[in-house]
Amino acid sequence: xxxxxxxxxxxxxxxxxxxxxxxxxxxxxSALDTGFHKMSLQRLTAxxxxxxxxxxxxxxxxxxTADAHNSEYIAPVDARREWIxxxxxxxxxAVVTSSAALVWTDGRYYTQFEKEADLTLWTxxxxxxxxxxxxxxxxxxxxxxxxxxxxxxxxxTRDEWTPLQTALTKHNMHLIPVAKNLVDEARTQxxxxxxxxxxxxxxxxxxxxxxxxxxxxxxxxxxxxxxxKASALVITALDEVAYTLNLRxxxxxxxxxxxxxxxITPTSVALFTASDLTPAVREHLDEEGVTLxxxxxxxxxxxxxxxxxxxxxxxxxxxxxxxxxxxxxxxxRAAAGLDVLKTPLNLISEISPVALMKLIKxxxxxxxxxxxxxxxxxxxxxxxxxxxxxxxxxxxxxEIQAADKLLEFRKDEADFMGxxxxxxxxxxxxxxxxHYSPSRNGVQKTIERNDMFLLDSGGQYKDGTTDITRTRHxxxxxTDEEKSAFTRVLxxxxxxxxxxxxxxxxxxxxxxxxxxxxxxxxxxxxxxxGHGVGHFLNVHEGPSGISWRPYPHDPGLKPGQILSNEPGxxxxxxxxxxxxxxxxxxLVTKDSKHPKAKGLLGDYDxxxxxxxxxxxxxxxxxxxxxxxxxxxxxxxxxxxxxxxVLDTLGPILKQRGLNEDLAWLQQExxxxxxx
Ligand SMILES: *[C@@H]1O[C@H](CO)[C@@H](O)[C@H](O)[C@H]1NC(C)=O
Ligand SMILES: *[C@@H]1O[C@H](CO)[C@@H](O)[C@H](O)[C@H]1NC(C)=O
Numbered sequence: 001x002x003x004x005x006x007x008x009x010x011x012x013x014x015x016x017x018x019x020x021x022x023x024x025x026x027x028x029x030s031a032l033d034t035g036f037h038k039m040s041l042q043r044l045t046a047x048x049x050x051x052x053x054x055x056x057x058x059x060x061x062x063x064x065t066a067d068a069h070n071s072e073y074i075a076p077v078d079a080r081r082e083w084i085x086x087x088x089x090x091x092x093x094a095v096v097t098s099s100a101a102l103v104w105t106d107g108r109y110y111t112q113f114e115k116e117a118d119l120t121l122w123t124x125x126x127x128x129x130x131x132x133x134x135x136x137x138x139x140x141x142x143x144x145x146x147x148x149x150x151x152x153x154x155x156x157t158r159d160e161w162t163p164l165q166t167a168l169t170k171h172n173m174h175l176i177p178v179a180k181n182l183v184d185e186a187r188t189q190x191x192x193x194x195x196x197x198x199x200x201x202x203x204x205x206x207x208x209x210x211x212x213x214x215x216x217x218x219x220x221x222x223x224x225x226x227x228x229k230a231s232a233l234v235i236t237a238l239d240e241v242a243y244t245l246n247l248r249x250x251x252x253x254x255x256x257x258x259x260x261x262x263x264i265t266p267t268s269v270a271l272f273t274a275s276d277l278t279p280a281v282r283e284h285l286d287e288e289g290v291t292l293x294x295x296x297x298x299x300x301x302x303x304x305x306x307x308x309x310x311x312x313x314x315x316x317x318x319x320x321x322x323x324x325x326x327x328x329x330x331x332x333r334a335a336a337g338l339d340v341l342k343t344p345l346n347l348i349s350e351i352s353p354v355a356l357m358k359l360i361k362x363x364x365x366x367x368x369x370x371x372x373x374x375x376x377x378x379x380x381x382x383x384x385x386x387x388x389x390x391x392x393x394x395x396x397x398x399e400i401q402a403a404d405k406l407l408e409f410r411k412d413e414a415d416f417m418g419x420x421x422x423x424x425x426x427x428x429x430x431x432x433x434x435h436y437s438p439s440r441n442g443v444q445k446t447i448e449r450n451d452m453f454l455l456d457s458g459g460q461y462k463d464g465t466t467d468i469t470r471t472r473h474x475x476x477x478x479t480d481e482e483k484s485a486f487t488r489v490l491x492x493x494x495x496x497x498x499x500x501x502x503x504x505x506x507x508x509x510x511x512x513x514x515x516x517x518x519x520x521x522x523x524x525x526x527x528x529x530g531h532g533v534g535h536f537l538n539v540h541e542g543p544s545g546i547s548w549r550p551y552p553h554d555p556g557l558k559p560g561q562i563l564s565n566e567p568g569x570x571x572x573x574x575x576x577x578x579x580x581x582x583x584x585x586x587l588v589t590k591d592s593k594h595p596k597a598k599g600l601l602g603d604y605d606x607x608x609x610x611x612x613x614x615x616x617x618x619x620x621x622x623x624x625x626x627x628x629x630x631x632x633x634x635x636x637x638x639x640x641x642x643x644x645v646l647d648t649l650g651p652i653l654k655q656r657g658l659n660e661d662l663a664w665l666q667q668e669x670x671x672x673x674x675x
Contacts, residue, residue, distance in 0.1 A: 322348040468581065
């Protein structure tokens with residue numbers, strides 16, 4: 001498993017204490033494990049030999065956790081840092097020199113690193129500590145003048161490349177793009193070549209789900225290109241290609257995307273994929289008004305260099321090529337014609353217009369989001385009822401069994417395509433590990449009657465993507481501390497969910513609403529409050545989000561965006577609480593269906609009033625709510641929410657003959673009263 005659902009910005013280094021014991025045991029084992037040491041050393045030695053054999057010998061080689069498309073989750077074929085270091089965490093960057101081997105990673109992974117890497121060869125650089133030097137600082141202070149630092153330019157975005165290059169140049173050092181990946185070469189040499197890059201079947205997504213044909217999208221993108229004086233738009237992010245063409249794939253787990261590049265010019269569309277397009281895809285593109293040439297994915301850089309030459313010879317000098325600054329350094333170089341032109345082309349390297357287009361969901365996508373949340377609500381509610389039944393009747397259910405059962409319930413729902421990330425089923429102290437992922441090997445944790453149980457999961461449906469967290473006490477008898485924390489987190493979720501705010505403010509403005517009730521008593525949570533979500537695409541979608549730290553490319557909040565609303569509280573070694581809903585941003589006027597609409601006195605001097613409509617439909621655990629801590633507004637908000645859950649899901653359960661589930665839901669959604 002690669003990455004989980006909560007966006008972390010700063011880290012809970014305390015979390016590692018819970019694992020300290022297992023790590024000591026494991027270390028004792030790996031010290032004895034000379035086979036493991038031999039293998040780790042062999043890998044490093046092979047890489048170092050390749051570094052020394054470059055045209056200009058490399059003093060250091062950087063191996064980030066990245067693919068050529070800046071994907072958040074990567075496929076096994078791109079897991080190079082994992083292979084060279086043995087460390088399997090989802091984040092981290094390795095640096096190898098002739099005498100040192102280091103991995104920079106954050107506090108989520110310190111323990112895991114120490115368990116997995118050979119510590120006689122590898123050094124952990126604790127990125128979350130302020131006195132740990134950055135990679136840039138470390139390189140410039142440890143290498144000598146004239147040193148060459150190598151990177152596969154496919155694994156660095158231009159945004160990452162430029163500052164490192166500037167820093168190295170200042171110290172008289174060089175950043176060298178090494179086109180062939182040296183880890184892949186080392187793997188091949190050692191008879192352990194990288195796995196094959198997936199080229200799974202590409203499926204069309206009809207306009208019934210997308211609301212806008214690929215032809216319309218391309219026409220709109222071409223208009224933006226005219227405004228920017230761009231001769232070509234190069235799309236490198238996999239979700240952007242999938243979105244533009246209304247196609248989906250399964251090359252990366254949990255993300256319905258396929259390895260590809262897309263180049264749009266005023267007169268052509270070129271798609272670069274591993275395999276030929278199927279007749280079904282061809283027919284879909286025809287229907288959607290797209291005429292497109294398909295090329296092998298390996299040809300994209302040659303194609304870009306040829307395009308650069310042509311533009312340089314025949315262009316008017318006023319038009320440029322448009323790329324996202326998140327595009328790889330390799331693609332930027334090819335598009336500028338760096339190795340083939342005396343004067344490389346200027347590029348427009350800024351946020352992609354596709355990212356901004358897919359950020360605002362159209363009416364069909366929004367309706368799909370609402371509909372899939374109804375079906376997802378049915379599945380999650382059924383799971384929660386099932387789980388209580390099991391525990392009440394004394395059966396032992398492990399965290400993994402609960403996660404697997406949830407998948408079964410989701411599979412009963414129409415248009416379900418798979419999970420949107422790996423389920424986080426945190427019972428008891430595991431709930432406090434924000435990115436917890438139980439191992440399927442070894443002893444599995446049973447969910448105990450006295451556990452708080454945090455369940456964070458999501459589904460991919462053809463009409464939308466879900467991401468929900470609910471926390472429950474299995475014996476319905478939380479301690480006062482658990483109840484109070486549960487209620488404070490819920491108050492935060494309500495304060496954010498019911499907030500009104502001016503159109504165009506950036507997401508970080510809203511962050512403190514969700515923390516208010518915790519901050520009042522000196523509590524907090526070490527992750528962001530909300531992330532964007534793709535439409536049957538990535539469960540984390542930029543460029544907006546809600547965190548104390550502004551998202552650099554957040555264009556300001558607008559109606560039609562989908563965000564998560566997920567405050568939490570984590571008591572390390574004890575329990576974790578998170579309440580997560582997905583919400584859509586709506587325009588609010590006095591007549592809107594919004595709990596604060598009637599009280600509006602103005603519209604922020606014409607800027608427009610925005611608020612949220614909550615999409616997620618699963619009850620909160622009432623036994624964990626301290627009603628005395630709720631204001632009248634909060635109490636009526638919750639009662640109205642629960643009524644809506646029952647009114648929406650109830651008839652479906654009834655129609656399907658799921659009478660026991662219906663009875664459970666009725667009880668869970670009954671109004672709360674003050675004592
Ligand atoms: C993937 O590529 C292989 C050849 O490498 C080919 O045989 C296979 O049909 C391709 N799969 C798809 C779904 O196109
Ligand atoms: C559940 O597990 C406990 C040990 O953790 C064991 O004593 C008990 O018998 C198990 N119960 C069932 C119903 O299997």
